[in-house]
Amino acid sequence: MSTDARQPARAAGTAIAVEPAPAAARRGLARRAWRELRRAPLSAWFGLIVIAIYLFAALFAPAIAPYTETDTHAGPFEPWSDQHLLGTDQLGRDMLSRLIFGARNTIGIAVLTTALAFAIGGLLGLFAAVLGGWTDQVVSRIVDVMMAIPLLIFALVLLSIFGPGVVNLILILAVLESTRVFRLTRAVAMNVVVLDFVEAAKLQGEKLGWIMTREILPNILPPLIAEFGLRFCFVFLTISALSFLGLGIQPPTADWGSMVKDNATLISYGDITPLLPAGAIALLTLAVNFVVDWFLHTTSGLRE
Numbered sequence: 001m002s003t004d005a006r007q008p009a010r011a012a013g014t015a016i017a018v019e020p021a022p023a024a025a026r027r028g029l030a031r032r033a034w035r036e037l038r039r040a041p042l043s044a045w046f047g048l049i050v051i052a053i054y055l056f057a058a059l060f061a062p063a064i065a066p067y068t069e070t071d072t073h074a075g076p077f078e079p080w081s082d083q084h085l086l087g088t089d090q091l092g093r094d095m096l097s098r099l100i101f102g103a104r105n106t107i108g109i110a111v112l113t114t115a116l117a118f119a120i121g122g123l124l125g126l127f128a129a130v131l132g133g134w135t136d137q138v139v140s141r142i143v144d145v146m147m148a149i150p151l152l153i154f155a156l157v158l159l160s161i162f163g164p165g166v167v168n169l170i171l172i173l174a175v176l177e178s179t180r181v182f183r184l185t186r187a188v189a190m191n192v193v194v195l196d197f198v199e200a201a202k203l204q205g206e207k208l209g210w211i212m213t214r215e216i217l218p219n220i221l222p223p224l225i226a227e228f229g230l231r232f233c234f235v236f237l238t239i240s241a242l243s244f245l246g247l248g249i250q251p252p253t254a255d256w257g258s259m260v261k262d263n264a265t266l267i268s269y270g271d272i273t274p275l276l277p278a279g280a281i282a283l284l285t286l287a288v289n290f291v292v293d294w295f296l297h298t299t300s301g302l303r304e
Helices: 003-017 021-038 042-059 095-131 133-147 151-162 166-193 196-203 208-244 256-262 264-269 275-303
Strands: none
Touching: 042 095, 042 275, 095 133, 095 166, 095 208, 095 256, 095 275, 133 166, 151 166, 151 208, 166 208, 196 208, 208 256, 208 275, 256 264, 256 275
16 A cells, blocks of 8 residues: 555544544533632532532432321320420421422422523623514513512412412413523523624524524623522522411411411410521522532633
């Protein structure tokens, strides 16, 4: 075989040995993320550990809870003991088990509600920023009207009309919270729409979906991810407040907000049991805020 004939084979072999660019980019991104994680402050590590513990409890609640969620095993308001480490509630149900199952119910519903709110508000915000004109004006004015009413009062009115329940709770809170997501998405997307690469994509005849998902969305993800964490906290607290008022997650489903209300009388007798679900709510909110604060600081440093 001649030297010229062997050149393509060597070139092909060299091409096979080279790592594909997307794989190399992913490995570089993973290394950079691990480097930033190692340099994270103690507050961020605290938040990540707390979130991991809560997620573990939510995912494996049936395996780690000593009793079931709804069954009664003793008399009402039993004190702490070896059989019931945190005592029992007003119906004789194990408080520790309901606290663990409450993590699954409250966190799961809050995550679903936040994700749906971002799907609605994010999509409308991108449409308003890209299309502009009357579309932007109509959607923005509707959002302004909805945001003029305090969210908790609005949610209480709608739940009173449509009735309490998990499905109604998720849909109503998702629609109300989507207004906040819309405002942020539209604001950050408006700064990207006017850039040259977006104008070039429009001139090339790219479809609207391509421009939104491939040109604009990747450039506005950091503030949206941070907002997802903050919005989750607001949704989480709102669900707990609605459950405390009796219009959120309905019994016998375990929920931290309703657990505080059902056992509040114990505080008069010096029992701190009602404070445990309240403390669980506060601890998760604090942990998520720590992580979001670190994430915003990290992404701003990388952009600089």
